[in-house]
Amino acid sequence: MTDDKQRTLITYNHITYLLYVVSYFTAGLLWIVPIVMNYTKRHDADGTWLATHFDWQIKTFWYSIVLFAIGGMLLVFALGGLGVSVMADSGNGAIGSILLTGLGLLIMAFTFIWHLYRIVRGWIALTDNRPVP
Secondary structure (H helix, E strand, O other), rough: OOOOHHHHHHHHHHHHHHHHHOOOOHHOHHHHHHHHHHHHHHHHHOOOOOOOHHHHHHHHHHHHHHHHHHHHHHHHHHHHHOOHHHOOOOOOHHHHHHHHHHHHHHHHHHHHHHHHHHHHHHHHHHHHHOOOO
């Protein structure tokens, strides 16, 4: 790989990492842009240390989506769609709904922190010109 092509891919990865961070301020609406960018240029980096960054970001995206969806489904299930079941249930049913709601929120919070951690860790590795484990 030529130095120019490597510099271009490094800059490209900096942009995708930045877009993931900016997506936090757009309620996740910008998430789709960097994942499409990663899939588009992924094969240009085959066989180089930069390929790990493309794979890292793609895996981070998909695992985050799955975990966030699991947390969201737990919330919807626990709250009966609009929270009516917690208020209408009595006894053990309400406690179960509250516990499932807490679990769903915990999974969503973990996913948020884990996603941010992976983006920061990957970006630091890219800045140091090294692969991501």
